[in-house]
Amino acid sequence: MSVTYPESLGGNDAPAHDGTDSRSLGFFDRRRTIAPHDYNRFLVPPAALAVHLSIGQAYAFSTFNLPLSKLLGIDHAAPGDWSLVEIGWTFSIAIFVLGASAALFGRWVERAGPRKAMGIAALCFGGGFLVAALGVAWHQLALLYLGYGVLGGCGLGIGYIAPVSTLIKWFPDRPGMATGMAIMGFGGGAMIAAPLSLNLMAHFKGPASNGVAATFATMGCLYFLFMMFGAFVVRVPPKDWLPGGWTAPTLPQKLVTRAQVAVEKAWRTPQFWLLWGVLCMNVTAGIGVLGQASPMIQEMFAGRVSAAGAASFVGLLSLFNMGGRFFWASTSDYLGRRNTYFVFFLLGILLYAAVPSVGRAGSIPGFIAIFAVILSMYGGGFATMPAYLRDIFGTMHVGAIHGRVLTAWAAAGVLGPVLVNYIRQYQIDAGVPKAQAYSVTMYIMCGLLIVGLLCNLGIKAVHERHHHAGVEAA
Amino acid sequence: MTIVRLVVLWLIVALPLAWGVTKTLQNALKLFH
Numbered sequence: 001m002s003v004t005y006p007e008s009l010g011g012n013d014a015p016a017h018d019g020t021d022s023r024s025l026g027f028f029d030r031r032r033t034i035a036p037h038d039y040n041r042f043l044v045p046p047a048a049l050a051v052h053l054s055i056g057q058a059y060a061f062s063t064f065n066l067p068l069s070k071l072l073g074i075d076h077a078a079p080g081d082w083s084l085v086e087i088g089w090t091f092s093i094a095i096f097v098l099g100a101s102a103a104l105f106g107r108w109v110e111r112a113g114p115r116k117a118m119g120i121a122a123l124c125f126g127g128g129f130l131v132a133a134l135g136v137a138w139h140q141l142a143l144l145y146l147g148y149g150v151l152g153g154c155g156l157g158i159g160y161i162a163p164v165s166t167l168i169k170w171f172p173d174r175p176g177m178a179t180g181m182a183i184m185g186f187g188g189g190a191m192i193a194a195p196l197s198l199n200l201m202a203h204f205k206g207p208a209s210n211g212v213a214a215t216f217a218t219m220g221c222l223y224f225l226f227m228m229f230g231a232f233v234v235r236v237p238p239k240d241w242l243p244g245g246w247t248a249p250t251l252p253q254k255l256v257t258r259a260q261v262a263v264e265k266a267w268r269t270p271q272f273w274l275l276w277g278v279l280c281m282n283v284t285a286g287i288g289v290l291g292q293a294s295p296m297i298q299e300m301f302a303g304r305v306s307a308a309g310a311a312s313f314v315g316l317l318s319l320f321n322m323g324g325r326f327f328w329a330s331t332s333d334y335l336g337r338r339n340t341y342f343v344f345f346l347l348g349i350l351l352y353a354a355v356p357s358v359g360r361a362g363s364i365p366g367f368i369a370i371f372a373v374i375l376s377m378y379g380g381g382f383a384t385m386p387a388y389l390r391d392i393f394g395t396m397h398v399g400a401i402h403g404r405v406l407t408a409w410a411a412a413g414v415l416g417p418v419l420v421n422y423i424r425q426y427q428i429d430a431g432v433p434k435a436q437a438y439s440v441t442m443y444i445m446c447g448l449l450i451v452g453l454l455c456n457l458g459i460k461a462v463h464e465r466h467h468h469a470g471v472e473a474a
Numbered sequence: 475m476t477i478v479r480l481v482v483l484w485l486i487v488a489l490p491l492a493w494g495v496t497k498t499l500q501n502a503l504k505l506f507h
Contacts, residue, residue: 040476040480042480043476043479043480043483046483046484046486047483049487049491050486050487053487053490053491185487185491188491188494188495190494191491191494191495191497191498192490192491192493192494193494194494194497194498195493195494195497195498196494229486233483308504309504311501312501312502312503312504313502315498315501315502316498316502318498319495319498319499319502322495
């Protein structure tokens with residue numbers, strides 16, 4: 001399914017090696033990144049992974065929460081130190097800006113090409129850490145919000161979509177596996193960042209500082225370099241390129257289009273909003289649990305799981321979150337995208353409904369197994385979405401459309417934790433024992449997944465009147 | 475030459491990830507002790 005994009009669409013029809021003097025083009029010019037026809041496409045995923053492994057640090061931001069609340073007191077919270085609520089806003093702003101910037105800059109990312117986008121993402125994300133380091137050093141909360149939240153959030157949004165749309169174009173035969181590889185990096189980034197942050201803070205800690213500012217500055221530089229490595233090695237496929245020995249399926253598939261839909265039209269179709277609902281419901285159910293996993297296991301099995309044990313449980317969930325991204329997205333190449341989401345919703349409903357019974361039975365292994373599968377499907381939902389969008393809208397503006405769909409993540413980021421936290425608190429205030437306070441939440445999660453299931457059920461092929469006339473699919 | 479490049483590029487991203495996964499697994503295994 002190779003696609004010819006006209007110049008006006010930021011196309012791929014002017015490779016630097018076909019007559020254009022590549023020296024006259026800037027390093028970040030899209031045309032400088034067009035690969036020769038015999039280029040090995042497996043050289044490209046490391047570029048995507050470098051960016052996603054870096055920006056995945058966002059999931060580990062909570063490792064800074066306690067140290068940031070003790071900047072003045074060093075080993076205790078002193079008067080004037082920031083509260084955990086104030087610090088918590090940094091992550092919320094970053095995730096909100098991620099969704100907003102992915103939606104706003106998605107079209108630009110398609111036009112500018114992945115190298116420029118990754119370079120800008122590196123500048124924003126690395127620069128955001130440096131501004132946040134100043135905020136910590138001068139104890140200015142607004143600078144922390146501005147640096148990590150706003151600037152870093154822009155790096156997150158642009159860095160998230162640029163590699164994904166590039167890989168989809170390199171792997172038309174395995175789009176799920178390709179996006180799974182990249183987005184797995186986002187899950188894995190937290191696993192690198194958490195121990196890295198702790199080691200750096202221990203290294204920089206002194207009598208007058210707990211080392212957060214120096215850690216931020218160091219991480220800013222490291223992530224900038226690692227993301228620039230990605231920008232340096234990324235390539236886009238040449239015009240009419242297809243994987244060797246592969247031809248696009250000749251038999252039409254019901255939910256895999258050979259046409260292209262422009263982003264301006266795509267987001268006005270019912271399919272876009274149904275897919276938005278699918279992602280929002282899947283993420284809401286997972287993110288609420290992820291944020292409360294540690295207290296949940298301690299309260300449901302009071303006296304049997306320590307705080308350290310709960311932290312290990314969270315680590316285990318991160319592994320399944322990461323692994324699920326690659327596993328489920330790759331599986332979707334065989335199952336089909338819609339069927340994969342049916343598995344997420346149906347299995348998710350069964351598993352969430354089983355949690356209260358497993359809690360009452362006191363089965364910790366059962367509880368861990370259930371949440372491991374749930375979190376694998378949470379990650380899988382993120383990783384399968386770009387391939388689903390490509391199936392429905394084509395590859396032409398898949399990055400920009402993906403950017404707009406990611407606003408569902410921002411909405412879920414608010415909805416999920418609010419549902420879990422407030423319902424739990426309401427239950428406890430009403431006199432329900434802490435061990436049982438999550439039962440209603442689990443049933444509400446089942447309800448959300450039913451809504452997602454219905455959205456998925458409603459997805460049909462996009463009507464021909466939305467197809468882009470100026471683009472031909474080979 | 476492409477093979478060498480392929481191995482080097484993948485190692486650059488795989489090594490930090492392997493380090494992070496190992497650290498996480500080490501912590502996660504404590505849950506079962």
